[in-house]
Amino acid sequence: MAFAMLDAPRAARSLLTASAVRERAAKMLTLGLDGKLTAFTVDLDRLPAAADVVVSVIRDNYPSLAIPFHARWRHFTAAGRDLGREFLEAIADPAERGRAAYDLAIVSVLLDAGAGMGWRYRDAPTGTELSKSEGLAVASLRMIEAGTFSSDGCSPRADAARLKTITAGDIAAGFQVSDANPLVGIEGRAQLLSRLGTVVEADQAFARGGNARPGGLFDLLAASAEDGAIPATGILAAVLSHLGPIWPSRVTLGGISLGDCWHHPLMRSGDATDGLVPFHKLSQWLSYSLIEPLEWSGLTVTHVDGLTGLPEYRNGGLFVDTGVLALRDAAAAAEPNTVDGALVVEWRALTVALLDRIAPLVRDRLGLSAEAFPLARVLEGGTWSAGRRLARERRADGGSPIRVVSDGTVF
Numbered sequence: 001m002a003f004a005m006l007d008a009p010r011a012a013r014s015l016l017t018a019s020a021v022r023e024r025a026a027k028m029l030t031l032g033l034d035g036k037l038t039a040f041t042v043d044l045d046r047l048p049a050a051a052d053v054v055v056s057v058i059r060d061n062y063p064s065l066a067i068p069f070h071a072r073w074r075h076f077t078a079a080g081r082d083l084g085r086e087f088l089e090a091i092a093d094p095a096e097r098g099r100a101a102y103d104l105a106i107v108s109v110l111l112d113a114g115a116g117m118g119w120r121y122r123d124a125p126t127g128t129e130l131s132k133s134e135g136l137a138v139a140s141l142r143m144i145e146a147g148t149f150s151s152d153g154c155s156p157r158a159d160a161a162r163l164k165t166i167t168a169g170d171i172a173a174g175f176q177v178s179d180a181n182p183l184v185g186i187e188g189r190a191q192l193l194s195r196l197g198t199v200v201e202a203d204q205a206f207a208r209g210g211n212a213r214p215g216g217l218f219d220l221l222a223a224s225a226e227d228g229a230i231p232a233t234g235i236l237a238a239v240l241s242h243l244g245p246i247w248p249s250r251v252t253l254g255g256i257s258l259g260d261c262w263h264h265p266l267m268r269s270g271d272a273t274d275g276l277v278p279f280h281k282l283s284q285w286l287s288y289s290l291i292e293p294l295e296w297s298g299l300t301v302t303h304v305d306g307l308t309g310l311p312e313y314r315n316g317g318l319f320v321d322t323g324v325l326a327l328r329d330a331a332a333a334a335e336p337n338t339v340d341g342a343l344v345v346e347w348r349a350l351t352v353a354l355l356d357r358i359a360p361l362v363r364d365r366l367g368l369s370a371e372a373f374p375l376a377r378v379l380e381g382g383t384w385s386a387g388r389r390l391a392r393e394r395r396a397d398g399g400s401p402i403r404v405v406s407d408g409t410v411f
Contacts, residue, residue, distance in 0.1 A: 008254030011272035015258055016240045018233055018284065021308045021352060024267060024277050028349035029357075031266055038266075039343040040350060041326050047354070050322035050386075051361035057389055058366070058381040065366060069304070070379035072109050072289035075137035079126035083141055087156070094297060098222065099215030101293035103158040106214040106243075107149060108140040109286040110192050111171075114313070114406055116184035117397040121176055136175070143174040149193075151211070160212040163197025166190050185406060195246040203242055217242065218293060225299050233306040235294075236287040240280065250340070251276065259283065260410060264345045277349055279311050281410065288376055305374045309355025311348035313400035314387035315379070319354050320347075320401040321390040333402045339410045347402065355383060 014020055032042035058067070068074065076084030087104065091097040112133060121135035122128075123142065130138055147154035148170065151162045168190040177183045196214065200206045206216030221230060221238055240259070247259035253272060261278040268274060284307050291301045309315060319325045325347070327333055337343050359378045363370060392398040 008272045009256055010254075012253035012256035012258060015253070015261055015273055015276060015278045016237075016244065016256075016280070018236055018280070018307050021278050021280060021284075022356065025308070025311075025349040025352035026356075027267060028264070028277065028346060029353035032346070032350055036266060037346050039328060039332065039346045041328060042350065043324055043326065044357070046323045047358060048361060050318060050324055051358050051365060053322060053390070054318070054358065054362050054378075054381070054383055054386045055365045057386040058362070061385060062381055065368070065373075067373075067377040067381045069291060069374075069376040070288055070310075070382065070384060071292060071376075072105050072112065072137060072285070073292055074380065075134045076108075076141055077134065078123050078128045078130060078138055081126060083126075083138060087141060087145065088296075095219070098218040098293050098297050099213065100157060101296070102215040102218040102290065103149070103213060104141060104144050105289045105293065106196070106217070106286060107144065107158050107163075107193065108137055109282060109289055110196060110246075111140045111189050112136050112282070112285070113185055113189065113410065114400075114404075116182060117399050119175075119177070119181055119183045139175045146174075148174055158214050160197045160201035160206065160214075163193050163214075164201065166193045166197070191248075192246060196243070199243060199245045205242055217290070221290070221294060222297065222299065228298070229300040229302050230294060231303040231306060232287060232291060232301055233303055235290050235301070236280070236284060236307060239283045239287050239290070243283070243286075262340050262345045264342060264349075277345055279348055279352070281311050281348075284308060285310055291376075304376050305370065307375070308352050309359075309375060309379060309383070311351045313402070313404065314384045314391070315355060316347050316351040316387070317391055317401050318383050318387035319351060321387070321394055324354060325350055327402070335403060336405045337403055338405050343402075344404055355379070358383065 031037050032040055073084050076082065088097050088101055091100050115132055115136055119131060121130045121139045123130060123138050143149060145156050147156065149158035149162055151159040168186045171186050171190045175183050177186065200214055201212045205220045206212050217238065221235060224230060244257065244259055249257045251258045251261050258278065260280050261276055263275050264277050265275060267277050287307055294301055332343060359375050362378050363373050
């Protein structure tokens with residue numbers, strides 16, 4: 001017992017990696033193929049047809065196959081304008097541009113949990129009405145531009161001191177929330193940004209560019225480059241190390257909070273991590289979104305496929321709507337499934353593993369190599385878009401095929 005206790009911190013750190021997410025997801029898929037899961041069955045014979053759907057969406061959306069990485073930057077668009085690039089092009093200094101890009105990406109990703117089906121954002125400068133991820137992205141961009149997250153109330157940046165004081169009322173105002181325009185998880189979003197401010201202010205790594213701000217992570221990562229290159233897994237390691245404390249402390253091991261990590265009784269490991277399934281979805285989504293600002297600054301990001309696919313309801317919905325995954329109890333789809341329940345844990349882990357399975361099928365159909373078409377492009381082209389298209393075709397609200405109760409910090 002004493003040895004197990006001493007080994008717990010090392011075991012906890014082993015779960016704070018993309019490789020752990022991938023390994024445990026593969027184990028969940030094996031359990032599913034063996035018919036041992038409590039909530040789902042898996043039919044891999046349907047995976048080729050799912051790949052055909054993805055390829056069809058890719059060819060419709062990107063006829064030239066020039067697909068960018070799956071990242072938050074894809075969502076800062078309205079009325080044919082790339083608002084994210086417009087925001088950055090107004091900043092002359094390259095280092096400050098990188099910090100501003102990280103301020104925007106980090107804050108926007110943390111605000112990017114599911115909005116609910118009833119919420120809309122009306123963007124006055126472009127005259128557009130947006131919902132879901134695009135609406136959340138543009139709303140967060142407008143808040144940055146307005147100085148909502150800066151200490152002086154007007155500079156287009158995010159400061160730790162101001163983030164600490166963010167309230168649900170601030171989020172509601174910036175996202176145009178009302179009784180007629182409800183947004184899911186307002187309190188959770190505000191608490192997440194407040195914790196971000198607390199963590200950033202206490203960590204000297206974020207003060208390299210001056211005042212403590214999320215954008216200081218840009219300086220930290222740029223300084224870590226070797227021969228002008230940074231592995232994507234290094235970005236995730238920095239995100240989990242420096243920003244890990246912002247997540248609600250749901251599961252701890254050896255005194256270390258594991259963030260987006262959950263229990264499942266069938267996940268056996270034979271050590272202190274027994275029964276634990278990590279995902280780090282928002283941390284990985286953030287890591288994908290931090291790649292391009294580094295590349296824009298002249299650095300090279302390598303090993304992008306070291307990150308995993310994202311376990312959220314668009315990618316997961318693709319596999320449910322194509323029949324690769326089926327609920328043992330169909331009625332459970334309409335129940336208020338919580339993120340810590342076995343059904344959601346199984347669904348998310350199976351999604352990660354199936355994304356690794358579908359990616360080579362998609363590449364084969366497109367005649368592209370893994371090097372030319374990494375998972376980040378498969379997701380963007382891709383599985384996420386195909387999941388959204390199927391949802392719109394099959395459900396009037398275009399929502400998830402399985403109801404999930406979220407607090408604004410997971411999905």
